[in-house]
Amino acid sequence: MKLAMPVNDKSIEASISDTFGRTSYFLIYDTETQESVFVDNSAANSQGGAGIKAAQIVVDYEAEALLTPQCGENAAKVLRPGNIKIYKTKCISIKDTIAAFNKGELSLIEQIHSGFHTGNGEK
Amino acid sequence: MKIAVLSGKGGTGKTLVSVNLAAAASESVYIDCDVEEPNGHLFFKPNKIISERIMVHIPVVDENKCNGCRVCIDFCKFNALAYINNKLAIFDEICHSCGGCILFCPERALFEKTKMVGQVEYGTSKAVTVITGRLNIGEASGIPIIKKLLHHANKGNKITFIDSPPGSACTVMESIKDVDYCILVAEPTLFGVHNLTMVYDLVKLFHKPYGVILNKCVDEEKPAEKFCREKNIKILGEIPFDHELGMMNSNALIAVRTSETYKRLFTSLLQTVIEEVQHETIVNP
Numbered sequence: 001m002k003l004a005m006p007v008n009d010k011s012i013e014a015s016i017s018d019t020f021g022r023t024s025y026f027l028i029y030d031t032e033t034q035e036s037v038f039v040d041n042s043a044a045n046s047q048g049g050a051g052i053k054a055a056q057i058v059v060d061y062e063a064e065a066l067l068t069p070q071c072g073e074n075a076a077k078v079l080r081p082g083n084i085k086i087y088k089t090k091c092i093s094i095k096d097t098i099a100a101f102n103k104g105e106l107s108l109i110e111q112i113h114s115g116f117h118t119g120n121g122e123k
Numbered sequence: 124m125k126i127a128v129l130s131g132k133g134g135t136g137k138t139l140v141s142v143n144l145a146a147a148a149s150e151s152v153y154i155d156c157d158v159e160e161p162n163g164h165l166f167f168k169p170n171k172i173i174s175e176r177i178m179v180h181i182p183v184v185d186e187n188k189c190n191g192c193r194v195c196i197d198f199c200k201f202n203a204l205a206y207i208n209n210k211l212a213i214f215d216e217i218c219h220s221c222g223g224c225i226l227f228c229p230e231r232a233l234f235e236k237t238k239m240v241g242q243v244e245y246g247t248s249k250a251v252t253v254i255t256g257r258l259n260i261g262e263a264s265g266i267p268i269i270k271k272l273l274h275h276a277n278k279g280n281k282i283t284f285i286d287s288p289p290g291s292a293c294t295v296m297e298s299i300k301d302v303d304y305c306i307l308v309a310e311p312t313l314f315g316v317h318n319l320t321m322v323y324d325l326v327k328l329f330h331k332p333y334g335v336i337l338n339k340c341v342d343e344e345k346p347a348e349k350f351c352r353e354k355n356i357k358i359l360g361e362i363p364f365d366h367e368l369g370m371m372n373s374n375a376l377i378a379v380r381t382s383e384t385y386k387r388l389f390t391s392l393l394q395t396v397i398e399e400v401q402h403e404t405i406v407n408p
Contacts, residue, residue, distance in 0.1 A: 046200070046201075047200050047201060048201040048202065048217060048263070049201050049202025049203055049214065049217045052202040052203070052204075052205050052214060052217065053205075055205065056196070056202075056205045056206065056207075059205075059206075059207055074214060074217065077212070077214070078205045078207055078212065081207045081208055081212070082207045082208060083208075
């Protein structure tokens, strides 16, 4: 199964990013082959709509699940029709997060926040 | 004569100043450009209101023509479009109505639909023409409404006060770009200096003549006054931190129309402002 997660560095030793839309990188992780692919998040510096663009990246990598501490409304509107399940992370490190997912300890995100929309530019 | 009233943060006294200066003039126009939360009308209680709907164009996709090339998605700086499951998704609230996606679509699969983003209301309160812009909740940008508001500012010859949105973002730039003069309202505190700097930098960038009104002044040290002296900024006047004024404000009363003291204060302030603007138009026409 292909997982996507927002991460702070391009290393399996790194930590999960506390934001989704403006994370620096995504890790695309295959639970079967245990293969890791790190992707730059081109949405990180968007003037607006970062969640939408970030979600587009996750959709385009054909991830089946997103593991993230939080997720905004607009991102969810892209992820859901893409049939991507959104799980809430509870650990800081990538390794612990994957282990928790494999053990079935992560639950689906129930609360989708309406977005912080502080952006980088005008509001 | 068009005068914008601005400040680096909300709650500094933009509405107090612009409402009372407009009310102190014999005939004037008051335009509320703070379209996310207009409040000047609460004081003026204008009557004979006529409202006009403000529409913008947003894209719609013809799914039979869209081939998923994503030219539109790559073009949109606000990320208002996404492509999921072989379908184009458009986020109306994120769209800034630039029309670029429609222009660049190689398949001509995008076309325009109109959407109402807010309204402009015209009314009168004694000798003041009150024009209020209102942006619908959740909309991305108040610019289309401000453009419409200022279209009216450019029509008449009456002295016009533009109550700007707080801060120094693009809605403020839109509000001040055609004015003759900017009044910067600031609190006298150190915190006030920080907020004043934001709008001071903006008016300098726009090459607008400007002056400062210090609001909520008490008999203590005034870092904002010191800042103005150091930068050689004209202080047009001071408004005291006064219980009576606070009471009038919280009861939505116009100080000029309620209190003799404030009628004198704002009439004199208005005179100073008019002289400054006239001076500026002679020195820097």
